[in-house]
Amino acid sequence: MRTIFRYLKPYVPRMSLGLFIKFIGTIMDLLLPWILSYMIDDVVPQERISLILLWGGVMLLCSAAAVITNIVANRMASWVAQHTTEAIRHDLFTRISYLSCKQIDDFTIPSLESRLTTDTYNLHQMIGMMQRLGVRAPILLLGGILVTLTLEPVLSLVLLAVLPLIGLLVFAVSRKGIPLYGNLQQGIDSMVRTVRENIAGIRVIKALSKTEYEQNRFSHVNEEVVRREKKAGITMALTNPLMNLFLNIGLTMVILVGAWRVNAGLTQPGKILAFLTYFTIILNAMLSITRMFVMYSKGSASASRIHEVLSTPADLAVLEVPGAASDSHIEFQHVCFSYQKKEDTLYDINFRLKRGETLGIIGATGCGKSTLIALLMRLYDRDSGEIRIDGQPVESIPPHELHTKFGVVFQNDVLFADTIAANIDFGRELGQEAIEKAAACAQAKEFIDALPDGFSHRLTAKGTNVSGGQKQRLLIARALAGNPEILILDDSSSALDYKTDSLLRRALRSQYAKTTTIIVAQRISSILHADHILVLEDGKEIGYGTHEELLETCNIYREISISQMGGDLSA
């Protein structure tokens, strides 16, 4: 919560003013029943109509003052909540943007997403509500008790005796009820999962005629959800009737005790009347306070989740490591790395590339191909060994400088909901010419021009309105558009047919001859012309050389070649 207070600090004067206004409004609300009792006990016996009208007028004024002050104060509270939330979200998003990949892996993407959305939303609600109710409810509660105490101390004690009971009840029921709702949520999750599974597997289900089986499976899940929902609902349903009962018993006791007091001349019936009104006010205040507790606990859980991200220390600092002059553009020396620091994902990787050369990397799924790319771009830090670009260790290159060297297409890379031009440009302000040239080289121009609005065609989120092959071509165009020193294509031509793939390779050779290229692929045909080919298995280098050399020296490479290209092994 302390983080949140820091954000609230600049608004303290405004908040104090708002709270003060709120305070006045609340006092007005409290005055009303008191005036009522005064009228009945003191004004009416004087039998002066003008006095009654006067006091009635005072009540009206109080009501008007209450409504105006409360509205003004509420709006001020909303304003503060708005500005605080905006600032918190901004800082949170900025922090997340600069988290290292390892830190993001640790938090997980869905968790970061929900921190930015659900949690900040909870905070927004809480900050607003706390200002609105935080003053009002305690004042109504304390003020109500105080006024009743001055009115009639003995009757107040009767009333006070009921409050702990109500508090206890709410506490007990919610302690039992909230876990039940957690259970229910799990039940609903499994129901939704069943439906999703069925939709995803509809062809298999129909092909195997398992419709009835699936219907039964759903019925079971459905029954479970209903059972849990009933349980939670029935538990929570206790609150209201019991609370009403306690309240009404208290009320009855006030009348009963009041009767004795009136009889003994210790109090007047007008006071009992006022009491009954205060009772309602106090009860409502109690309700608000319980709601605030729920809100606060939700809010502070969210606040600590946000704080966790904000307080994460910056990773991957730039180190002052001296470089050495080198004629290699990219150099890996004895590089080892593991994600969990247990099993090595990469082990003792070595290679050197001169400027303009092409490296092909091939190997089974999960052999460490993509990891190697991530290390080169310093998305993660290697555990041991050296990675250098132009003789400079990657740790010593400032991230901005490092990343502008690259044009990259990741495996399953993303397109954003924006125009095609904006997706290729990606905020770099490259100019239309560069964008079109890149699109042409990536073999994307043809299909873009066929679209009614060409480069200003809008893509949907994740690019679901273009085919897999078109998507990959746009991503390649994005990578090329910045005229990078180093081009990385990580399994990014898998959806291209052979013909487009070979056209692309030809264009790269002719137009981007000075660019050093790393191609990760499953298909031999995508890499067989590379200057060097690296064959990986389980994170280890099991072959390095040209296509012809590897056919001689690397059994696995030969096996893969034969299986993919038949007997025709010549390049």
Add this chain to the structure above:
Amino acid sequence: MPNVPRTVPEKPKNRKKVLTRLWRYLYQYKWHLLAALLLTFSSNLLALIGPTLSGRAIDAIGVKAGGVDFQTVIFYCILMIIFYALSSLLSYILSVLMIHLSQKVVYQMREDVFHRLSLLPIRYFDSHQTGDIVSRISYDIDTVNASLSNDLLQIATSVITVGGSLLMMLMLSPPLVLVFAVTIPISIFFTRYMTQKVRPLFRNRSIKLGELNGFVEEVITGQKTTKAYHQEETMIRRFDRKNKEAVDAYYNADYYGSMTGPCVNFINNLSLALISMFGALLFLFGKLSLGNLSSFVLYSRKFSGPINEIANIISELQSACAAAERVFRLIDEPTEPEDMPDAVSLDSVHGHIAMEHVKFGYDPGKTIIHDLNLDARPGSLVAIVGPTGAGKTTIINLLMRFYDPDSGSICLDSHPIQTITRKSLRLAYAMVLQDTWLFHGTIFENIAYGKKGATLDEVIAVAKAAKIHDYIRRLPEGYDTILNEDGMNISQGQKQLLTIARAMLLDANMLILDEATSNVDTRTEIQIQEAMRALMRGKTCFVIAHRLSTIQNADTILVVQNGEIMEQGSHQDLMLRGGLYAGLYRSQFQ
């Protein structure tokens, strides 16, 4: 989407129809419903009597010291406690009853939706988003549920409370009721003002928040790309814009929304002030006893509450209607047409497929298969090749009768497939698809899925053949390991091997392989080649493949592009022709 406040849905188009259908669900439980109504009525009535009793008690206290009629006071107090206790008890029973009732309705609705869902044709799933279908069965039905269990009762309670309080107040003091001639119009005016003014603002708030959520999801998923291009600043700028819009929309909604509390309070206070003033006057002239004034004050508090509630309830009912309409629309979707009355159920299939002049298009007027003729003898291998998205799957859809052709005929063992029961037609095929489908269950259940009563030995045998047995054995729970979407360390390739094992367990005479080994790495692929060959032996096979090398020995190769069949023939024929296939084949090696 996480916890987005509910959006205000569109107005239902034919509300009457929707309500009648909802009513039919409820009507099945009419006795429950009747009991609930009775309970509502009595519990509210009991609660209404309370203030009268307390007024009587206060009257018995009187205004002078020493003049208290204790017997009467105690009598009324005991009555009050009994009434309140009964009222609480009844209202608890009522809640429980309503929970049972609404859960029964909801259970039935979900069953109806799912039942219908499982009978819908594939076309429906190809043209509707999963998220949308899921939200109907969860979110929409929940909305109906909430409305059923709360709003119905609320309405009954409100009506009884308002009517009852009014009646009681009229009995206590008709002139004093005139106070409400001032406050009720104010309430109504205020409510209408608020609904008109605030609802669009709240809708806008939900929309803006949804947009923010969408943006965040998009950007965080693509964070590696953002980093790689060093575009953090750009993204932060864009986020700030979305963020500003979201908090502004929130503020605008709040600006008016936060008026509600104080205004409702004001109307209550206004009533109290007016009642106090005029009540005091009436009391002065002896027209009203003190106890009656007290009862009146208590009733007036009860009276103005529900009036403000009603506005809320109406909008909730509206959203429930819209939700119910979406649910009913799904339930009304036409199912796959019934099998013909004289459809035969084939027990043993040779696997001879003959397609003659088949014409087909997903959308009317957009024919993508013009005139397909194909004769696949039992045990032959038909390969379908072409770039991704070219329409290779369409042929599979027709073979399995997921779609019916527009014209032409498809025969299995010289029965037109329309005259065969869908069940026996589909069971004649085993298939392995590119999109592996595994469900939340044990590995054993997943492999044995297609074969009733498969034994563990059989499952192990196919797992061995599919080269996945060693992997399974190494898992701590072995074949009882539960597969779940996120937790397990199971790769795409391993998933595909599991579905291959599943297909191996079926004794079907025809086989469909749709990119069956696309995610299996090349070495494993070589290892399972033997098993695949065994799986294909003696079966009529339809194979969709990317890698042309795997299908060179097919009896017939169909070359598909842009949804059309461009060439057809054996490898040698097509290479000789020097057309599309030959070009594709050669480009592999360039």
